[in-house]
Amino acid sequence: MREVSDLNKLLMNKLLEDLYDPTKCTPGLYQVVRGVVNDNREYLEDLPSDALREVENIIEQAPFKFGT
Numbered sequence: 001m002r003e004v005s006d007l008n009k010l011l012m013n014k015l016l017e018d019l020y021d022p023t024k025c026t027p028g029l030y031q032v033v034r035g036v037v038n039d040n041r042e043y044l045e046d047l048p049s050d051a052l053r054e055v056e057n058i059i060e061q062a063p064f065k066f067g068t
Contacts (some may be wrong), residue, residue, distance in 0.1 A: 008040055014033065019058050030062045 015033050020022040037055060 008036075011036065012052075016055060016058075020053075027062075030059060034059050 015029070015036065018029055019033065033055060037052070038057070
């Protein structure tokens, strides 16, 4: 399971970098980030809680609404 946790940390770091890059920050990227967080929450528990909160805050502040 350590490998999965390491991969998730790397993925979240890269997604955060992309969220702060205006050339990559698109509605599709927000959806990918939201999906990764929702689908992998049990693996993301190893992430520092402030990093996970940062991602969730970014998603909540998206300049558009997500469909349900």
